[in-house]
Amino acid sequence: MTHHGRERLVILSVSNYSQLSQRAVQADRAIVEPSSIRLGSVLDRLVQGFMAVDRNLVVTELNPAGASYLKLARQKVVGSTLADLFTDFGRTLLNTFIVRAVQSGESAVFDQPSLTFEGRWLRFETMPYLDGAAILFRDVTEEKAQRARAEEETAMAAAAAAHSGVGRGRLSPRGTFVSVDATLARLAGFEPEALYRARLTDILPLARRVDAAHRIEAVLGGGAAQSFTTALTVNGGGERPVRIALAELRGEHASDGAVVIVTPE
Known part of the structure; x- marks a missing residue:
């Protein structure tokens, strides 16, 4: 039917109307279903x-x-x-x-x-x-435990710094210093920056280096913590008797080096 020459109504058979209705439903599903499928896929993964x-x-x-x-x-x-x-x-x-x-x-x-x-x-x-x-x-149990350990380590470092004469440092897996606190550097007569990348054995007397090197290598290789008496070669001359403790610092897959604690004897 037309109105002023324009199509207004269309008469369809029931069969044709059903086909058009079904196509409209399928078109709506094509829009809605993929988004719900994608959401379900994301949630499953x-x-x-x-x-x-x-x-x-x-x-x-x-x-x-x-x-x-x-x-x-x-x-x-x-x-x-x-x-x-x-x-x-x-x-x-x-x-x-x-x-x-x-x-x-x-x-x-x-x-x-x-x-x-x-x-x-x-x-x-x-x-x-x-x-x-x-x-x-x-x-997040492990995350909280790691955070607690980090906070404990920070507190231990602060306590060691407050305790006169206790020096702390960290060695790389190659046995070189990656960090040195002021107390340890002072025991050897250096500023902390001067010991960065130096080997721990570099600040020991020649006669003490072989034994210390074996101990450091054992710890970095996954061995038990070590504690031994030795001496530091003091910058400017002389030796200072000390006790050194070493413990491996484990990373997720391999050694991250070792922690060093030095106390005067």
């Missing part, structure tokens, strides 16, 4: 755990990494509330920030003891997701 909950904190999604960490089948988790899955969940930070994400759209990043394994720590990221919230989580 995440090394972090991913969990989604609705407004009532019922789990709606869980990726393989999350199921692996929880050691629970996805089918058992999806459909359960977080309170059903975790003891005392209502009193945790995670509960607080998930509720905020649902109610006010607030995102947060925080660490919390694991709700599943005693002595472990998880880093959580909470954010709004659909009509509920999403949770990303990963184990």
Whole structure:
């Protein structure tokens, strides 16, 4: 039918209308489905755990990494509330920030003891997701332990510096100094910068170098820590009796050198 010469209505058979409707549905699916497939593919490949909950904190999604960490089948988790899955969940930070994400759209990043394994720590990221919230989580127990060790090392260095006469340094895997504190440099009569890249054996008397070199090589080769009495050749003349302690500094895959502590005898 036309109106003022323009097409206005088209009469179709039921068969033709059904075909056109089906094509429209397929076109919509072609737009929507690939994006959901891509999202699912990303979530499946995440090394972090991913969990989604609705407004009532019922789990709606869980990726393989999350199921692996929880050691629970996805089918058992999806459909359960977080309170059903975790003891005392209502009193945790995670509960607080998930509720905020649902109610006010607030995102947060925080660490919390694991709700599943005693002595472990998880880093959580909470954010709004659909009509509920999403949770990303990963184990950071080792990261926190490394940070604590680094802080302890810093404190030990400060204590050693405050304790008169205790010198500290670090050797490369080749036995050369990569760092020297002021006390160690002063024991040898140098400024710290002057000993950078020098060998520890370079500041020992000639008669003491062979024994010290064997000990350093043993430690850098993965051997036990060493402690021995020797002497430093003092810049400007003379020798200063000292005791040297060496311990290997292990990297992730190989030796990162050794730590040196020197105390006057």
